[in-house]
Amino acid sequence: MVQQGVKNIIFLNRSLVAGEAQETFDEIRAMGATVTPDQGSASNRNDVKRALIITGLPIRGIVNSALVLRNKEFNRLTVEKIHATFAPKVEGNIYPHEECLALGHTLDFFVMLSPLTSLSHAATAVLLLGSELLHERVCLLPT
Numbered sequence: 001m002v003q004q005g006v007k008n009i010i011f012l013n014r015s016l017v018a019g020e021a022q023e024t025f026d027e028i029r030a031m032g033a034t035v036t037p038d039q040g041s042a043s044n045r046n047d048v049k050r051a052l053i054i055t056g057l058p059i060r061g062i063v064n065s066a067l068v069l070r071n072k073e074f075n076r077l078t079v080e081k082i083h084a085t086f087a088p089k090v091e092g093n094i095y096p097h098e099e100c101l102a103l104g105h106t107l108d109f110f111v112m113l114s115p116l117t118s119l120s121h122a123a124t125a126v127l128l129l130g131s132e133l134l135h136e137r138v139c140l141l142p143t
């Protein structure tokens with residue numbers, strides 16, 4: 001993305017940036033872009049709100065690559081484990097979408113990464129399509 005001209009990137013994730021992620025940030029900065037890490041969760045509305053205004057710049061695109069895995073046999077899955085897995089894929093898409101609308105950010109793209117077998121992004125897309133809030137074009141591509 002930086003090679004294609006992106007100048008400013010905000011990274012929202014729950015843990016402190018360290019190790020390989022820090023090295024990646026350094027590489028991106030060496031390419032001339034700014035990187036703003038923000039510690040928080042994509043499935044927490046207040047964290048999303050803060051991340052969207054942290055640089056004061058308009059937001060032009062969102063990539064949701066958040067993933068939580070709680071792999072278990074079906075009969076050992078609990079509601080908590082299912083929610084932990086779905087939250088970054090469902091609320092993690094809905095909150096950025098709604099908060100961008102509220103802030104007046106006009107997005108060029110909103111990418112939702114997910115394995116083909118995951119139904120959660122499809123469910124989110126249906127929810128968004130079912131609402132009158134959908135401004136982005138939704139395109140489901142297998143990864």
Ligand SMILES: NC(=O)c1ccc[n+]([C@@H]2O[C@H](COP(=O)([O-])OP(=O)(O)OC[C@H]3O[C@@H](n4cnc5c(N)ncnc54)[C@H](OP(=O)(O)O)[C@@H]3O)[C@@H](O)[C@H]2O)c1
Nearest residue numbers: 012013014015041042043065066067068088113114115143
């Ligand atoms: N790896 C694959 O084979 C594969 C295949 C197809 C699709 N994908 C998709 O590609 C994306 C990235 O996969 P990956 O394998 O690179 O995953 P990963 O290494 O497990 O990284 C997932 C990241 O999501 C962050 N995260 C989790 N919950 C979050 C939340 N609520 N808010 C903000 N950040 C959160 C985690 O950081 P914190 O824990 O610090 O928040 C972590 O850095 C995912 O969307 C996945 O579904 C992966």
